[in-house]
Amino acid sequence: MAANQTVAKPSLKQIGLSEDTLWGLYYYLMKTRLLDERFRKMFRQGRYAGTYFSAVGQEACTVGAVYGLRDEDIIGPSHREIGAAVTKGIPIKEMVAQVFARSTSVDKGKTHPCHYGSRAKGVINPASTVAGQTVVATGCAMAFKIQKKDNIAVAFFGEGATARGGWHEALNYAGIHKLPILFVCQNNLWAESVPARLQGAIEKFSDRAKAYGFPGVTIDGNDVVEVHKTAQEAIKRARAGEGPTFIECMTYRWYGHSEIDPADYRSQEELDTWKKKDPIPRHEKLLTDLGILTPQKREALVEEIDQEIDEAVKFAEESKYAEPEEAYRDVYSENFPVRRDEY
Numbered sequence: 001m002a003a004n005q006t007v008a009k010p011s012l013k014q015i016g017l018s019e020d021t022l023w024g025l026y027y028y029l030m031k032t033r034l035l036d037e038r039f040r041k042m043f044r045q046g047r048y049a050g051t052y053f054s055a056v057g058q059e060a061c062t063v064g065a066v067y068g069l070r071d072e073d074i075i076g077p078s079h080r081e082i083g084a085a086v087t088k089g090i091p092i093k094e095m096v097a098q099v100f101a102r103s104t105s106v107d108k109g110k111t112h113p114c115h116y117g118s119r120a121k122g123v124i125n126p127a128s129t130v131a132g133q134t135v136v137a138t139g140c141a142m143a144f145k146i147q148k149k150d151n152i153a154v155a156f157f158g159e160g161a162t163a164r165g166g167w168h169e170a171l172n173y174a175g176i177h178k179l180p181i182l183f184v185c186q187n188n189l190w191a192e193s194v195p196a197r198l199q200g201a202i203e204k205f206s207d208r209a210k211a212y213g214f215p216g217v218t219i220d221g222n223d224v225v226e227v228h229k230t231a232q233e234a235i236k237r238a239r240a241g242e243g244p245t246f247i248e249c250m251t252y253r254w255y256g257h258s259e260i261d262p263a264d265y266r267s268q269e270e271l272d273t274w275k276k277k278d279p280i281p282r283h284e285k286l287l288t289d290l291g292i293l294t295p296q297k298r299e300a301l302v303e304e305i306d307q308e309i310d311e312a313v314k315f316a317e318e319s320k321y322a323e324p325e326e327a328y329r330d331v332y333s334e335n336f337p338v339r340r341d342e343y
């Protein structure tokens with residue numbers, strides 16, 4: 001390109017999103033990344049037990065899909081959806097208390113790190129069973145339909161989860177009943193050490209949607225604008241009673257399956273290629289070109305988020321562990337079964 005040739009800058013109109021939305025997406029991308037990296041560091045410092053499932057590199061998939069949902073909408077995250085929990089509005093201090101297994105966490109230390117949930121914010125506590133939340137989120141979508149509400153559900157899972165039986169049952173059921181639900185797959189090419197090619201003999205996992213009678217798309221999961229716009233379209237369809245959509249987001253996790261996995265089953269070349277597609281600098285370039293982001297604004301945002309994380313860590317570390325009897329509480333619901341005529 002000639003030196004004097006200028007590249008046309010994008011306009012908000014071309015992008016099709018408002019300045020507020022583009023900034024909001026950036027805010028949650030940064031919040032997710034900074035919290036995730038802090039959790040990794042704190043695991044190495046021995047400040048909590050178990051392990052940690054980083055989603056660094058995958059943030060655009062969850063942030064883009066969840067941004068703009070209502071509190072009354074329900075999301076069903078799995079273990080690698082920190083960005084979904086942050087964007088749906090779970091307070092950071094509750095999330096740190098969950099990872100630290102303290103009594104101030106919603107599960108009071110009963111479950112594994114990264115199982116963030118919140119009744120107030122409409123986040124189903126994940127189960128450890130891969131694809132389990134797909135089934136529960138489908139049930140929530142059925143409840144919305146019975147209640148004649150225009151709320152929707154979003155189920156998150158990895159490409160590995162699409163090989164499980166319950167996952168297929170959920171999609172089949174959602175298709176038959178035209179439920180208001182989005183199935184969002186974070187295809188990060190690996191399920192622990194198992195490559196995607198051993199999870200399905202198909203090129204695109206979104207093709208699985210055809211079998212259940214609703215649309216499926218495969219998109220660039222590291223482009224937060226594309227993810228958000230695709231999700232918004234699907235949400236509009238779901239709220240209008242037009243049924244589910246399957247969105248497969250192509251992405252990559254930078255670190256191991258969890259912090260105890262050296263990830264030596266994949267090549268350095270593959271990792272380097274994906275690191276170049278980091279969703280955050282990509283969105284920063286767009287915001288800078290639009291005049292929305294400056295280095296000073298970035299610095300102020302990082303400082304604000306770091307401070308919120310510091311306060312959350314202090315809160316969690318000062319919180320007690322639950323008493324042993326807590327293990328017996330909140331295990332079975334006293335309101336079960338709910339009778340159909342009570343709706």
Ligand SMILES: Cc1ncc(C[n+]2csc(CCOP(=O)(O)OP(=O)(O)O)c2C)c(N)n1
Binds near residue numbers: 080158160162190257
């Ligand atoms: C039924 C079941 N089998 C195995 C596991 C162990 N496990 C936890 S996560 C995971 C990999 C899931 O891969 P994928 O769905 O692609 O999600 P990702 O970890 O890549 O985000 C496995 C095998 C489990 N929790 N539940």
Ligand SMILES: [Mg+2]
Binds near residue numbers: 158186187188191
């Ligand atoms: Mg995977």
